[in-house]
Amino acid sequence: MTDHTVACSYKIPVGPLHVALEEPMYFRVAVKGETIETVELNAGHVHRGVEYLATKRTLLQNMILTERICSLCSNSHPEALAMAAETIGAVEVPERAQYLRVIAGEVKRVASHLFNVGILAHLVGYEALFMHAMQVREVAQDLKEAVYGNRMDLGAHCLGGTRCDMDDEAITYMRSALDKLEPDVRELEKTYRTNGSILRRTRGIGILSHADAIACGVVGPVARASGIQYDVRTAAPYHVYDRLPVNVPVLDGCDVWSRAMIRLSEAVNSIEILRVCLDQLPEGPINDGGDPYIPPGQAIARTEAPRGELVYYLKTNDNPEPERLKWRVPSYPNWDALTFMLKEAKVADIAIIVNSIDPCISCTER
Amino acid sequence: MNFLQLFAHNLTQGPFTDPFPFQPAPTAKRFRGKIEFDPETCEGCRKCEKVCPAGAIRFTKTDKGLEFDCWHDSCVFCGNCEFHCPTNAIHQTQDWHLAHVQQDKYSMVAHGVIPSHECPSCGKPALFTAAPANKVKGFSEAEIAEFRALCPKCRGKYLRDRKSR
Ligand code: SF4
Ligand code: SF4
Numbered sequence: 141m142t143d144h145t146v147a148c149s150y151k152i153p154v155g156p157l158h159v160a161l162e163e164p165m166y167f168r169v170a171v172k173g174e175t176i177e178t179v180e181l182n183a184g185h186v187h188r189g190v191e192y193l194a195t196k197r198t199l200l201q202n203m204i205l206t207e208r209i210c211s212l213c214s215n216s217h218p219e220a221l222a223m224a225a226e227t228i229g230a231v232e233v234p235e236r237a238q239y240l241r242v243i244a245g246e247v248k249r250v251a252s253h254l255f256n257v258g259i260l261a262h263l264v265g266y267e268a269l270f271m272h273a274m275q276v277r278e279v280a281q282d283l284k285e286a287v288y289g290n291r292m293d294l295g296a297h298c299l300g301g302t303r304c305d306m307d308d309e310a311i312t313y314m315r316s317a318l319d320k321l322e323p324d325v326r327e328l329e330k331t332y333r334t335n336g337s338i339l340r341r342t343r344g345i346g347i348l349s350h351a352d353a354i355a356c357g358v359v360g361p362v363a364r365a366s367g368i369q370y371d372v373r374t375a376a377p378y379h380v381y382d383r384l385p386v387n388v389p390v391l392d393g394c395d396v397w398s399r400a401m402i403r404l405s406e407a408v409n410s411i412e413i414l415r416v417c418l419d420q421l422p423e424g425p426i427n428d429g430g431d432p433y434i435p436p437g438q439a440i441a442r443t444e445a446p447r448g449e450l451v452y453y454l455k456t457n458d459n460p461e462p463e464r465l466k467w468r469v470p471s472y473p474n475w476d477a478l479t480f481m482l483k484e485a486k487v488a489d490i491a492i493i494v495n496s497i498d499p500c501i502s503c504t505e506r
Numbered sequence: 507m508n509f510l511q512l513f514a515h516n517l518t519q520g521p522f523t524d525p526f527p528f529q530p531a532p533t534a535k536r537f538r539g540k541i542e543f544d545p546e547t548c549e550g551c552r553k554c555e556k557v558c559p560a561g562a563i564r565f566t567k568t569d570k571g572l573e574f575d576c577w578h579d580s581c582v583f584c585g586n587c588e589f590h591c592p593t594n595a596i597h598q599t600q601d602w603h604l605a606h607v608q609q610d611k612y613s614m615v616a617h618g619v620i621p622s623h624e625c626p627s628c629g630k631p632a633l634f635t636a637a638p639a640n641k642v643k644g645f646s647e648a649e650i651a652e653f654r655a656l657c658p659k660c661r662g663k664y665l666r667d668r669k670s671r
Contacts, residue, residue, distance in 0.1 A: 201559035204584040268509060275522055282534075289538035289598070295585050303589050310536075430589060 149177070154490055156185050163501040165494070167478075171487055179482045181475065183505055190506040191466060198460040199225055199299065199434060207293050210469070210503035212252040215244050216445035217503070218297045220452035220467070223378065223441035225299055228456055229434040236424040237301035238379040243314075243417050244288070244296035244304075245443070246410040250321070251280040252446035253361075253403035253410075256498045257332065260400055263492045264341045269331065276324040283317040286310070299434070301427025311418055322411050329404040332397075342397035346481040346493035349394055356477040359470045360448020361406065362497050364390050365398035372444035383420070384413050396496040403498075445470055447498050471497070471504045538585050539602040541576045545618040548574070548595035550635035554587035563587060563596075571622035572633050578604055578614040593636060625657035627664075632657030641665065 149172045156166035164185035170177040190209055194202050199221075206217040219241060226233060233241075258273030281291045287310045288294040296304050306314070332338050348358070353366035363370055371388040373381040389405040391398040438455040448470030455464040474497040481493050516522075524531045533539075541562075550572055555563045562580035566573045576587075576596070588597045606614055625632040637645075637654045641661075645653065653664055 197559060198556070200557045200586065200590070204559040204582070204586050207584070208582065268512075272512060278522070285537065286534045287536065289534065289536040289585070290583065293584070295538070298589065303585070 152487075156182075163499070165499065165501050167482075167490070169482070169487070169490070174486050174488070176482050176485050176487065176490070179479050181478065183475075183501075185505065186502050187505045194465040195461055195463065199456075199462060200431060200460075202462065202465065203298060204295070206465075206467075207295065209467075209506055210500050211292050212255060212498075213248070213445040213447060213450065213469075213500060213503065214293050215248040215296060216443045216450050217452075217467070219245065220441045220443045220450050221454065221465070222297045222299050223443065224439045224452045224454035225434050225456070226432075227439035227441060228437040228454065229299075229432050231300045231428075231432045231434075233301055233379075234425045234427070235380070235422050237426045239417050239421050240302040240304070240306065240426060241297065242379050242381065242384065243306070243414060244294050244302070246414050246417070247280060247284060247287075248294065249410045249446045250325075250407045250414075251277055251284065252498075253407045254280065254325070254328075256495065257328065257400050257403055259495055260342070260396070260492065261338065263495055264338055266335075266337050269335070269338075273328060276321065276328060279317055279321045279324070283314060286313050286317075298427050298430035300430060300432045301425070303427065303430065305426050306421070311421070314414070315418060318411050318414055322408070325404065325407050325411065329401070329408065332400055332404060338400075339397065341489075341492060342395065342400065342496075343393070344395050345489050346396045346485060346496050347394050348477050348481050350392070352480045353394070353477065356480065357473040358448070358477045359473060360444075360446070360498075361399050361402040362474045362477065363448065364388065364402045366394045367392040370449075372442050372449050376442060378441075378443065384416055385409075386413065396492055399496045399498075447471055447500060448474065467503075467506075469500065469503045471500045475499060475504060533600050533602065535600070537600045537602065538583050538598045540578060540599050540604060541581055541587070541616050542597055542599050543574050543576060543616050543618040544595045545574065545620045546595075547593045547636045548618070548620055549593055549638050550620055550633055551592065551638075553590050553592070554596050557586045557590045559584060559586060569622070570619050572620040572635075574616075574618040574620070576616040578616065579611060593639065595636070623655070625660055626655050627660040628657060630657050630659075632660075637661075 151168055151170050154167040154169055156164040166182040168180040194205060197205055203218045206221050207214045209217050254273055254277035258270050261273055262270035284294060285291050288296060288304055296302050348366050350367045353363055353368055367390060369388055369390045373386045374388055387409045389402050391402060434456055436457045441452045443450050450470060451468040453466045454462055457463045485493055552565055555565055560580050560582045562577045564575050585598050621634045622631050623634050637650055642650050642653060653661060656664055
């Protein structure tokens, strides 16, 4: 009898390549039959020493370096770094620049969320929906390229403001792109809400209970899908978020589906925020040369990246290079929650569950 | 979502991919591509070299003058150099056609020389750099040309003399 149980229980490696996205993460899963018993997470495959590198670069160079830590949250990293440096130097960011910062952040949020829900459809095996979601996302990609000159790394921020201004042409382009995007995103939301293939594979899968979510300290859409109403944009409004219609959707399904739905309704909300920003965009300067004096000191800054709360700590001294630059990325606590989500899950659902936290390995391990 | 409708739409409106390389791919007007350098308008302040996070830009002093090199294969197209350049002497173009064969990898460089010449006032060697815009505000064309030819020391003297005039 005992022999029989031992024979049924296996340890299988999942990863490090191609678990959900093309990023390396490695799990050792003990399975019994098709059900997962325990999960061990192994990290460190893409550690590149970026934190050390950052202390060898000047702040102006770090504005670019940090943007390249992560692709989908690329905008939030230099944003948080600039906010930390501006706190130390007591640098005032012009109002127009604050609006432009919000615009850059929300455009990235739409594109990031659409990418994640698109990949979900791919993992479910619904390739037609996957391609359609990516096609919809392409509008956001084109928008980034047209306004910022690059599809991923916007280079929107500089110390004390933004680098890229929006003229009438860019504003008109953005408005028409949003008009194109909105009905499609709403349609996608409806599909994810009602489509049988999606519902069968995602509802009740990857459960992270409210209590476990609090214990793991998860952030972003993962937290909001487990009933935690927390969003830095409303909890500690930065830039001009206190003047904008930020809607923080909360669901208590605690499953993969709820996380996808949160992302889709946030994408719709981001489009609304963008429209309001374009309407309210004040005239004025957007930066003060981008090279303000930053005295020795230390500061912390928080932003809401598409994946959740991003925290930056910056310590400066008399050198142009920071003494210490450290960040806590949203995937770090969310990753930990995977042990709860994967418990008792089916082997076939591993990729779907992993994708549901929208993991960013490259910024977690930097 | 009605997928039959979507298929019909894609069949009539598609394909949505660009037929590159058989036709040119559309490129945004603001696209941040290959670096271009103009030694005519460069002040030689070397700010671009300092802010470049990739170390793609190098200035070297040679007999010819101040030589500028930007290695396209090291450049990450961030546009930091362009943003911090006071004169727009360095800027990004819409050109993204940087694919090349292995043999050419050391020639993927934007090169420029700020020539060295003799200062017409003191005869010492000087770089023929552009005149900083904030210093020559209100100058006439001829004055700018005169000022530009001078070495840094004589430029200072020129400014003082002009002020007292
Ligand atoms: S290109 Fe611009 S930033 Fe670089 S040295 Fe010349 S003037 Fe200065
Ligand atoms: S675009 Fe960026 S990486 Fe390229 S030369 Fe300019 S500063 Fe350096």
